[in-house]
């Protein structure tokens with residue numbers, strides 16, 4: 001037998017994947033993942049200075065702005081399909097206990113009220129944490145160089161309740177202190193907010209990708225780092241235990257953060273738990289793409305689409321991303 005016949009027999013018995021790829025209509029039909037704006041939450045940084053709007057240097061197209069400017073931005077995004085925002089408040093005064101975090105007239109509470117009354121259909125998520133409100137920049141109360149756990153829960157819960165009272169649809173604790181989900185859950189229940197769900201930042205890593213956010217939210221810690229409460233990037237089994245614990249405490253949605261260096265965690269969380277999984281495509285991940293895009297080193301739109309697809313492919317159901325606005329622009333360009 002000649003080797004040519006052998007080769008022919010071999011080729012006759014192989015499967016041809018390229019048959020499916022050769023027809024673009026068919027390719028669209030069998031695509032396993034797609035980008036759906038309904039699954040996106042867009043972050044906003046709200047400052048307490050009338051008329052203020054300033055681009056964050058390391059995050060092109062993302063702003064620190066007052067409530068009115070935020071309303072303008074939201075209006076144009078809602079027109080093109082935005083369904084949800086997550087709010088970060090930047091108060092004018094900070095103190096040791098982060099008292100602005102639970103002030104009924106605080107910046108985030110006022111922003112929630114105004115946004116909900118202007119756009120009742122928009123789902124408003126409220127990040128619950130103390131780092132933007134404390135003068136030391138840590139996510140809880142401190143004693144010496146220690147971040148106190150149980151004492152901080154009282155303040156976090158007060159903050160969550162005041163956000164719910166202002167009209168927040170979903171409470172998202174991002175502090176990573178122990179037992180905060182259960183504590184916040186029972187405080188919300190006691191205050192009459194049994195139906196307000198919690199999206200817990202369950203596996204939140206001590207990540208260097210948060211750098212630009214800390215500039216945006218003015219929340220960098222004055223001393224030390226967040227490693228005594230946020231997770232070690234080397235660990236994945238611990239992330240699953242954190243998630244399991246948050247579910248036991250009553251988290252309705254669990255979150256993995258950051259997204260891109262932690263796609264394995266998202267995928268394990270999806271496989272292991274029957275809970276909705278959220279991911280946070282964080283500031284540093286956004287800034288790197290924007291920097292490369294601005295330099296002409298990558299095709300920015302295609303890279304953003306590929307990144308967003310990768311996060312959904314890994315198993316996430318809900319995505320917080322600064323790229324939400326990019327996606328809206330891409331879709332408006334191609335769909336309208």
Ligand code: PBG
Nearest residue numbers: 129131174209210213282283284
């Ligand atoms: C507050 C908080 C942080 C982020 C979201 N909530 C920063 C941090 O923990 O230092 C980061 C978001 C981002 O980088 O986009 N605890």
